[in-house]
Ligand SMILES: Nc1ncnc2c1ncn2[C@@H]1O[C@H](COP(=O)(O)OP(=O)(O)OP(=O)(O)O)[C@@H](O)[C@H]1O
């Protein structure tokens with residue numbers, strides 16, 4: 263970790279200077295410059311944009327956040343189960359503090375490590391696998407940056423300052439999960455991590471990822487997760503967001519799922535004052551399968567806006583979205599879900615479900631499911647519910663001896679349990695604990 | 711345990727349902743409660759346990775001399791009262807095993823639940839409930855009969871002093887009925903009491919009541935022994951009405967289910 267406090271501001275000139283300082287291949291620098299050009303041309307999303315209608319970022323002065331700014335501590339989570347990992351990558355405030363990869367997997371051509379290191383050749387590895395990984399990463403990132411949907415995307419690809427690559431060669435199946443942790447502790451800092459995952463044909467892997475940080479310090483996280491799942495491959499992604507209550511979290515995940523491939527993601531959202539998460543998964547081949555699960559628990563005066571898109575671009579593929587969460591105190595959660603079915607995607611089977619439990623009167627939730635279906639012969643459905651704890655269930659538990667509070671806790675846990683059991687096994691108990699802590703957390707709205 | 715219900719009045723949404731119930735119940739005894747649909751049997755059960763939808767407008771319920779009507783439902787449960795619901799609610803996300811473990815912890819005091827799993831398995835066998843139900847969510851997707859057995863399983867695990875069984879026999883085939891009766895009779899060996907609410911003589915052949923009470927239009931109109939059951943079976947509720955000179959209640963609509 264660098265000891266000099268070089269504050270590089272994220273205004274255009276500073277970004278330019280940052281890009282010039284990087285030792286990256288020309289194609290990556292070209293992406294960054296294109297992103298910067300787009301960034302300069304675009305405006306920040308406003309509440310006029312449908313997707314941002316309920317999430318107002320007009321009061322942010324994003325230029326005032328610096329990046330590459332060191333902090334000094336990093337909480338460790340996710341390792342609680344003590345189980346074996348296929349590989350671990352830990353970053354604190356943008357610098358890499360740990361990288362490991364199972365030797366057997368390395369021998370099989372698996373690449374897992376710092377994205378910057380892969381790009382600037384620092385890894386010292388010029389093997390065939392690294393060349394393959396580099397090619398795949400380039401192909402995916404160039405595709406992702408062919409255009410920029412909004413200014414946050416452009417900002418991210420111009421400024422990303424640390425990242426991880428996972429490349430799994432054809433037919434390599436990995437049981438133990440990989441783990442990535444991005445921890446922040448700096449103040450008034452921008453953190454722009456980039457995750458790139460390429461699963462070649464028939465590969466299988468699981469990745470557990472967490473972005474979290476110190477109890478204090480205001481950070482804007484602007485993350486991108488780009489995933490390519492090739493024919494017959496399987497990828498399971500767990501992402502957890504738990505930055506402190508002064509922080510802002512943006513994350514945009516996109517997965518391309520090919521023929522007979524399967525992708526499962528589980529998003530867990532707990533932290534930050536302001537959160538805008540988005541996950542787009544595209545089914546580009548026949549027989550593909552997508553599961554997008556989410557668990558959220560808003561408290562205090564948090565604002566969480568979660569969006570999923572399940573796009574069917576091929577015949578006979580399945581997708582399911584299941585987002586479930588609780589809201590308490592004065593928090594506000596927005597869920598937006600879209601099922602999109604292209605003209606050629608007949609025999610689509612898609613559904614999305616969103617259920618939110620409001621724990622008290624000041625808590626709010628909006629659920630906005632949408633369908634955009636351009637062909638016949640599809641099975642699509644969506645359903646959403648927003649409600650309070652069922653008084654009959656409460657009475658039932660009370661009649662068995664549970665005190666009011668204990669009964670409520672059990673019902674909230676039960677409500678969330680239905681989605682929680684869909685998270686990868688190694689993080690389930692740990693998530694249960696977080697849920698319990700959040701249920702018990704006290705909130706004093708007058709608190710300074 | 712002695713339960714004295716004195717001149718109890720209760721309503722729902724302003725509509726009076728219980729209109730002066732007087733009834734004394736004792737552990738060590740099995741009481742049967744019969745009465746036509748809508749007469750207030752479930753209302754009485756729910757009011758005793760503390761259902762929030764009902765308003766008590768008069769009278770009292772004394773358990774060993776203490777009025778319980780101001781108590782929270784869980785405090786009543788901790789006194790040793792239990793209600794096997796006519797319509798048990800589904801509690802998605804809460805497994806039978808987890809629920810029962812916590813409930814038994816509360817009842818027995820944490821640390822006094824050694825051998826819980828063994829006991830649970832034994833009771834499930836006894837109630838002829840498949841062991842896989844331990845990991846099922848409580849009552850979710852259970853058939854009517856499975857829900858009733860689950861109520862009795864809970865009763866066996868919690869060992870109340872006094873249980874109200876609200877039409878636990880309804881919708882059960884004869885085999886299931888015998889299993890449920892077996893569950894009740896198992897506790898009966900101790901100082902356990904029950905109020906068995908039913909429309910049918912059938913279950914009372916398996917759980918012989920010590921007393922029989924008849925409820926009509928929100929009141930207990932008569933109490934007696936088994937001969938009441940026979941008379942009712944033979945003559946129907948019209949007989950009760952004539953026998954006890956009850957006027958047809960004009961402000962209570964006839965209702966077919968509670
Ligand atoms: N939740 C409720 N809301 C409105 N009315 C109710 C409610 N519960 C009970 N009642 C009314 O109270 C009266 C008594 O109902 P209750 O369920 O106590 O009867 P019951 O004797 O148990 O009948 P059954 O034999 O059909 O179970 C009925 O008129 C019923 O419609």
Ligand SMILES: [Mg+2]
Nearest residue numbers: 751752796968
């Ligand atoms: Mg009833």
